[in-house]
Amino acid sequence: MKIHTKAVHAGDRKPAQTQIPVSTPVHFAASWICADQAEQDRIFAAEEKGFAYSRYANPTNQALEEQITALENGFGSLACASGMVALQHALTAALIDRPKRVLCARDIYGATIKLLMDVLGPFGVETTFVDTNDLPAVAAKLTAEKYGVLLMETISNPLLRVGDIPALAQLCRANGAALMVDNTFASPLLVRPLELGAHIVVHSSTKYLGGHGDTMGGLIVSDEEHFETIRRLSRIAGPILGPMECFLTMRGIKTFPLRMERQCRNAQGFAAWLRNQPGVERVFYPDDPQHPDATTIARLMPDGLYGGMVSFELKNAAKPEVFAFLDRLQMVVKATSLGDVHTMVLHPWIASHRDVPPKQKERMGLRENLVRFSVGIEALEDIIADVQQALA
Numbered sequence: 001m002k003i004h005t006k007a008v009h010a011g012d013r014k015p016a017q018t019q020i021p022v023s024t025p026v027h028f029a030a031s032w033i034c035a036d037q038a039e040q041d042r043i044f045a046a047e048e049k050g051f052a053y054s055r056y057a058n059p060t061n062q063a064l065e066e067q068i069t070a071l072e073n074g075f076g077s078l079a080c081a082s083g084m085v086a087l088q089h090a091l092t093a094a095l096i097d098r099p100k101r102v103l104c105a106r107d108i109y110g111a112t113i114k115l116l117m118d119v120l121g122p123f124g125v126e127t128t129f130v131d132t133n134d135l136p137a138v139a140a141k142l143t144a145e146k147y148g149v150l151l152m153e154t155i156s157n158p159l160l161r162v163g164d165i166p167a168l169a170q171l172c173r174a175n176g177a178a179l180m181v182d183n184t185f186a187s188p189l190l191v192r193p194l195e196l197g198a199h200i201v202v203h204s205s206t207k208y209l210g211g212h213g214d215t216m217g218g219l220i221v222s223d224e225e226h227f228e229t230i231r232r233l234s235r236i237a238g239p240i241l242g243p244m245e246c247f248l249t250m251r252g253i254k255t256f257p258l259r260m261e262r263q264c265r266n267a268q269g270f271a272a273w274l275r276n277q278p279g280v281e282r283v284f285y286p287d288d289p290q291h292p293d294a295t296t297i298a299r300l301m302p303d304g305l306y307g308g309m310v311s312f313e314l315k316n317a318a319k320p321e322v323f324a325f326l327d328r329l330q331m332v333v334k335a336t337s338l339g340d341v342h343t344m345v346l347h348p349w350i351a352s353h354r355d356v357p358p359k360q361k362e363r364m365g366l367r368e369n370l371v372r373f374s375v376g377i378e379a380l381e382d383i384i385a386d387v388q389q390a391l392a
């Protein structure tokens with residue numbers, strides 16, 4: 001063989017090893033060689049499990065999908081390139097044979113609102129917003145008109161409202177809508193929405209599941225009813241995550257329960273400290289007995305595990321004072337995202353909820369003086385020391 005031929009063929013395409021590696025390798029292959037054409041024909045037809053083309057299935061993706069299916073107690077999962085594309089794909093699958101109408105929680109991530117209005121809206125998907133913490137209001141909407149999907153977050157971004165998933169699931173099931181829950185803030189350590197009656201769960205695995213701020217990703221976990229459609233449409237639309245990102249996410253998930261436990265403990269301690277600071281107007285954290293959803297929280301969340309997110313309002317502060325406070329922080333990472341090992345802070349008014357219309361911000365209760373902390377795994381006293389000097 002000439003050098004050009006050897007360069008392309010040597011070393012590659014060895015038969016599978018009999019020894020099993022302790023972690024799933026990153027399979028950087030776009031396509032797979034089948035035993036014969038008949039096998040490839042069966043795999044293309046999805047009559048037989050196996051690998052033909054990585055848009056359909058890849059062993060690294062499959063390992064991550066099995067992992068998150070187990071954690072959320074679902075039927076099956078799909079690993080997607082980002083949380084947003086996971087939401088888009090899940091909505092497409094749920095709406096395919098339902099009315100193209102979404103009932104969306106009023107309190108929700110800004111880009112999710114934009115996805116509904118700017119991406120799906122022009123294709124005929126109508127969106128109505130509702131306060132999902134007002135069950136009679138949700139019931140009135142679901143019975144007055146046919147909706148395809150009710151979309152909500154387990155713990156809302158950024159005001160940390162907690163909806164009654166079992167009651168909302170019952171309402172959806174009685175009215176033919178699918179309940180889709182973005183479980184990014186809660187994670188399956190705190191709440192597993194499929195066990196509570198939801199049909200589809202979506203994660204931005206960029207956050208707590210990945211946990212290290214080094215990889216984007218989105219995960220859809222569903223019940224049996226929706227899984228075939230999610231998978232079938234994915235084979236065509238190809239929203240899939242790359243194998244390297246699947247590997248990193250899977251590695252992140254191995255330690256996620258440990259990180260999350262620590263983040264919950266730190267966040268609870270941080271919120272308790274904030275409540276006694278003269279420069280702080282209001283603290284938002286789900287352990288608060290005065291929290292508007294306290295009874296739902298007591299039913300849905302395990303004792304002491306209320307999440308790693310803490311939001312608070314600075315006293316007598318408009319944008320310039322908030323900017324000055326944030327600029328004084330030294331250790332806390334000032335960047336968009338959350339759920340990482342390090343503590344992070346974001347100003348929702350100019351970042352995650354920048355494009356949310358002012359009226360909707362007002363209805364949510366989102367004000368210019370609110371900052372949102374994602375509490376990390378550092379020593380709590382170091383987090384407090386940094387925030388204390390910035391508040392002074």
Ligand SMILES: Cc1ncc(COP(=O)(O)O)c(C=O)c1O
Pocket residue numbers: 082083084085109111153157182184185203204205206216217218337
């Ligand atoms: C609750 C929630 N859902 C979805 C997303 C989107 O995820 P991604 O940035 O991975 O696309 C985010 C991002 O911040 C989020 O906070």
